[in-house]
Amino acid sequence: MKFFKSIIILIKKDVKTELRTKEIFTSMFLFVFLTLIIFNFAFIGKEINQNLMVGIAWAIFLFASVLGLSRSFIHEKDTGCLEGLMITPTDRSVIYFGKAIGNLFFILIVEAISIPMFSLFFSEESFLRSPLQLFGVLFLGSLGISSVGTLLSAITINTKARELLLPILLFPVIIPVLISVVKLTIYLVTADPFINPNFWMNFLIVYDIIFLLIAFLTFEYVIEE
Amino acid sequence: MEKSSQALAYLFAAYSVIWIIIAIYLLIMGEKISRLRKDLENLEESLKKK
Amino acid sequence: MEKWNKKIDYFLFLLAFISLLVALYLTFIYSRIEKEMGIIQKIFYFHVPGAWVAFLAFFIVFIASILFLKNKDIKMDIISHASAEVGIYFCTITLITGPIWGRIAWGKWWDWLEPRLDTYLVLWALYIGYLVLRNAVEDDFRRARFAAVYGIVAFADVPLVIISILFLRKFMPHPGPIIFSRGGLTPDMKLAFFVSLFAFTVLFILLLRRRIFLLRIEEEIKNLKNKLGR
Numbered sequence: 306m307k308f309f310k311s312i313i314i315l316i317k318k319d320v321k322t323e324l325r326t327k328e329i330f331t332s333m334f335l336f337v338f339l340t341l342i343i344f345n346f347a348f349i350g351k352e353i354n355q356n357l358m359v360g361i362a363w364a365i366f367l368f369a370s371v372l373g374l375s376r377s378f379i380h381e382k383d384t385g386c387l388e389g390l391m392i393t394p395t396d397r398s399v400i401y402f403g404k405a406i407g408n409l410f411f412i413l414i415v416e417a418i419s420i421p422m423f424s425l426f427f428s429e430e431s432f433l434r435s436p437l438q439l440f441g442v443l444f445l446g447s448l449g450i451s452s453v454g455t456l457l458s459a460i461t462i463n464t465k466a467r468e469l470l471l472p473i474l475l476f477p478v479i480i481p482v483l484i485s486v487v488k489l490t491i492y493l494v495t496a497d498p499f500i501n502p503n504f505w506m507n508f509l510i511v512y513d514i515i516f517l518l519i520a521f522l523t524f525e526y527v528i529e530e
Numbered sequence: 531m532e533k534s535s536q537a538l539a540y541l542f543a544a545y546s547v548i549w550i551i552i553a554i555y556l557l558i559m560g561e562k563i564s565r566l567r568k569d570l571e572n573l574e575e576s577l578k579k580k
Numbered sequence: 581m582e583k584w585n586k587k588i589d590y591f592l593f594l595l596a597f598i599s600l601l602v603a604l605y606l607t608f609i610y611s612r613i614e615k616e617m618g619i620i621q622k623i624f625y626f627h628v629p630g631a632w633v634a635f636l637a638f639f640i641v642f643i644a645s646i647l648f649l650k651n652k653d654i655k656m657d658i659i660s661h662a663s664a665e666v667g668i669y670f671c672t673i674t675l676i677t678g679p680i681w682g683r684i685a686w687g688k689w690w691d692w693l694e695p696r697l698d699t700y701l702v703l704w705a706l707y708i709g710y711l712v713l714r715n716a717v718e719d720d721f722r723r724a725r726f727a728a729v730y731g732i733v734a735f736a737d738v739p740l741v742i743i744s745i746l747f748l749r750k751f752m753p754h755p756g757p758i759i760f761s762r763g764g765l766t767p768d769m770k771l772a773f774f775v776s777l778f779a780f781t782v783l784f785i786l787l788l789r790r791r792i793f794l795l796r797i798e799e800e801i802k803n804l805k806n807k808l809g810r
Contacts, residue, residue, distance in 0.1 A: 534618055536684070537620040540683060541620055541622055544677040544680040545626065551672055559790075559791070562794065566797060566801060573801070573805065
């Protein structure tokens with residue numbers, strides 16, 4: 306019980322600082338917006354079909370998530386807040402879960418705002434055809450990104466290259482998530498009969514569980530000094 | 531006939547790739563070893579001075 | 581101990597040398613030319629052993645990473661470092677010989693729908709990342725911890741990558757694992773394949789042992805330097 310309470314306190318702390326500075330959210334959202342414009346000009350005069358649109362959306366979400374994830378420990382690192390958190394009498398994994406859930410929030414909010422925007426710019430309403438299922442896909446996909454991303458962000462923040470290293474480590478690990486969310490979103494948008502949504506859904510859940518478990522077990526070795 | 535001779539050329543190219551890459555690896559290791567030797571010599575000298 | 585290690589390495593060197601020569605003979609002269617694919621099929625005798633060795637190397641990284649986190653033994657860190665480094669070279673061999681085969685067999689260098697090729701590409705990226713990470717951390721103990729965590733994450737990702745790419749499309753133009761299917765390989769092909777597999781594995785063990793030895797020396801010289809205050 307205390308475990309969950311501490312996690313909630315940590316999330317509240319992150320949300321509060323974010324509400325005050327709006328640093329992560331603004332940069333993530335503007336990044337999505339600007340990349341969308343870039344993509345539209347890059348493909349100008351070309352027919353963007355639904356499959357391509359879904360792929361573009363997820364690629365942009367992934368890049369934007371990296372932006373947010375790479376910032377997630379910088380505050381703690383620069384202000385010495387991480388040391389403060391580490392001497393509190395809680396389990397180290399509390400810090401991980403607090404951060405991962407906070408990151409998940411930020412990514413989800415950015416995605417929730419961006420998706421109507423994608424529909425608008427691509428003049429494609431099919432994105433919003435089944436909002437509830439779409440939210441499920443967004444949730445599981447973003448959970449995958451933030452579960453691995455938070456762990457790797459805690460690692461890269463302590464290296465010489467800092468946030469530069471995060472995409473190099475994260476992208477190859479995240480490929481299965483990218484494949485399954487793209488497949489699932491295409492299924493929701495086009496109802497492609499060749500896609501088996503149950504398989505990809507279960508696959509995504511298994512992926513999330515595996516990496517949450519690994520992060521839970523190894524996070525203490527990452528921040529231990 | 532044309533195709534099989536091309537296949538043969540590709541096959542030998544592929545086989546030589548193995549040894550080229552392993553040779554590159556050994557060269558890099560050799561470089562490392564010579565650098566370590568130099569380090570050791572420097573260390574010895576500084577020990578003698580002391 | 582040191583003496584024994586040297587003897588083992590000499591023995592491994594001889595074994596690798598001889599078995600590689602035998603494998604060379606069996607591959608190019610002894611084994612028959614496969615009817616359907618023609619002579620290019622012979623790439624199989626070193627492409628697949630290379631892939632196997634790369635996988636073995638990354639598996640060793642995984643095990644050594646777990647053992648490191650468990651016992652905090654820096655020896656394990658040295659093993660995983662060496663194994664990742666040697667493994668990357670074999671992975672590169674696999675990645676280059678694969679497309680050469682594909683050029684003749686499919687008429688194109690790369691096929692994104694081919695699961696094994698893609699898997700090895702991702703593997704390559706994962707362990708290049710692993711080595712880049714090692715390079716980016718200065719403190720020894722911290723580097724070892726970070727690398728171990730990433731070594732575990734990377735290897736846990738491998739089966740997921742394989743499954744997700746396998747289900748990307750139904751058809752697979754790559755020859756299936758012919759070794760396991762009935763009547764796929766004739767006895768002479770089997771002999772050539774397994775000798776080659778053995779030779780590559782011995783070569784890998786030899787290179788791995790030498791790399792570990794070299795890393796230990798590097799470690800010792802670093803310690804000496806620190807002691808002398810330079």
